[in-house]
Amino acid sequence: SSISVYKGCVSFSHRIKKSLSMDTKSRLRELLNLPENSLCADCNELAPTWASTNWGAFICAQCAGVHRSLGVEKSFVLSCTLDDWTNEQVEHMANRGNKKVNDELEFCVPKNIEVPYEEQTDRDTREKYIRAKYVDLLFHKVDGKSPCPPKRFKRKTSRSSKNSASSLRDAGMVEFVGIVDVHLIEGKNLIVKDIISSDPYCVLSLGFQTRKSTTKKNSLNPLYNEHFSFSWNGKDELVIEIFDHDDLSKDDHMGVVTIDLGFLHNNPEKSFQSWHPVTHRKHRDRQQGELDIELTYTPIQ
Numbered sequence: 611s612s613i614s615v616y617k618g619c620v621s622f623s624h625r626i627k628k629s630l631s632m633d634t635k636s637r638l639r640e641l642l643n644l645p646e647n648s649l650c651a652d653c654n655e656l657a658p659t660w661a662s663t664n665w666g667a668f669i670c671a672q673c674a675g676v677h678r679s680l681g682v683e684k685s686f687v688l689s690c691t692l693d694d695w696t697n698e699q700v701e702h703m704a705n706r707g708n709k710k711v712n713d714e715l716e717f718c719v720p721k722n723i724e725v726p727y728e729e730q731t732d733r734d735t736r737e738k739y740i741r742a743k744y745v746d747l748l749f750h751k752v753d754g755k756s757p758c759p760p761k762r763f764k765r766k767t768s769r770s771s772k773n774s775a776s777s778l779r780d781a782g783m784v785e786f787v788g789i790v791d792v793h794l795i796e797g798k799n800l801i802v803k804d805i806i807s808s809d810p811y812c813v814l815s816l817g818f819q820t821r822k823s824t825t826k827k828n829s830l831n832p833l834y835n836e837h838f839s840f841s842w843n844g845k846d847e848l849v850i851e852i853f854d855h856d857d858l859s860k861d862d863h864m865g866v867v868t869i870d871l872g873f874l875h876n877n878p879e880k881s882f883q884s885w886h887p888v889t890h891r892k893h894r895d896r897q898q899g900e901l902d903i904e905l906t907y908t909p910i911q
Contacts, residue, residue: 634695637700637704641668641700641707642658642668644707646707646708650668650669651673652726653672653727653728655729658670658690660677660687661689662687663695665715665744666710667706667712668703668707668708671819671839672731672733673726673736675839676737676741678908680740680741689910691786691841692787693910715743715747715751717751717752718749718751718759719758719759724738726739729820730822732824786841786843787909787910788841789907790839790842790848790871790905790906790907791838791908792814792821792839793835793881793883793903793904794901796832796834797832797834797899798831798899798902799831800829800831801830801865801898801899803862803864807829807830808828808862809829809854810854812850813851813852813853815851817843817846821840847870848869849866850866850886851865852864852865852866852899863891864898865890867886867887867888867889869886871907875907881905883905884902884903886901886902888900
């Protein structure tokens with residue numbers, strides 16, 4: 611069977627410079643609120659606010675960062691918040707949607723393939739899977755092959771979770787101005803929380819979005835080298851909290867890093883790497899190590 615890709619979205623001439631009409635905004639909102647589009651097409655993250663318009667898939671900020679790296683010929687990414695859309699693009703999304711896309715592109719995923727799942731997935735795993743899915747078409751529907759869709763955790767579709775998704779999108783429809791890529795490189799001189807060392811991991815927050823790094827065993831100088839993508843409203847600070855993982859008790863707080871991202875407005879598409887002090891969450895004058903962070907801001911055009 612053929613793979614349906616909308617080629618008309620690839621031209622930049624489709625991105626008109628005037629504001630979205632209310633009709634187009636309303637239509638996008640309706641599509642995002644459909645049950646089949648309530649989760650990211652690639653990782654099941656709740657309330658996606660980005661889209662691969664040539665494929666017709668709604669995706670989250672982290673997956674959107676990977677899609678952008680594929681190039682516009684492979685995946686033309688638009689924000690469902692502030693980007694300009696044509697009626698033609700919106701109707702293509704209506705004719706496709708996440709269920710139809712995944713019925714084709716995730717028709718048969720081998721059991722040994724690691725499938726992205728929400729913010730738990732690191733950048734390398736996410737990128738390998740998305741490239742295999744959209745560029746190499748390794749899992750797409752082929753006549754004569756039996757279906758074996760990927761196994762993902764199922765979210766509870768409670769009223770509260772639906773309300774949460776709706777409120778996240780409502781906020782996103784007016785706030786986001788671009789994507790901030792956070793490269794968590796390493797830490798040094800972190801404090802001891804166990805007997806002689808710690809098992810540190812980081813929780814990164816920007817607005818309502820939260821990401822979690824891997825845990826590094828027995829290290830006060832952990833090497834992470836992990837990437838995280840966030841939608842940014844142009845105002846929120848990046849907050850990184852460090853915890854010591856414990857198997858039998860509550861994880862201990864090891865410190866916090868707060869970064870004012872305001873300087874990124876005047877420095878789009880540039881990377882800034884520096885060491886940031888880790889401080890006590892109550893006593894900010896008490897330093898408890900450092901984190902090496904690289905930040906890159908990509909504005910919505």
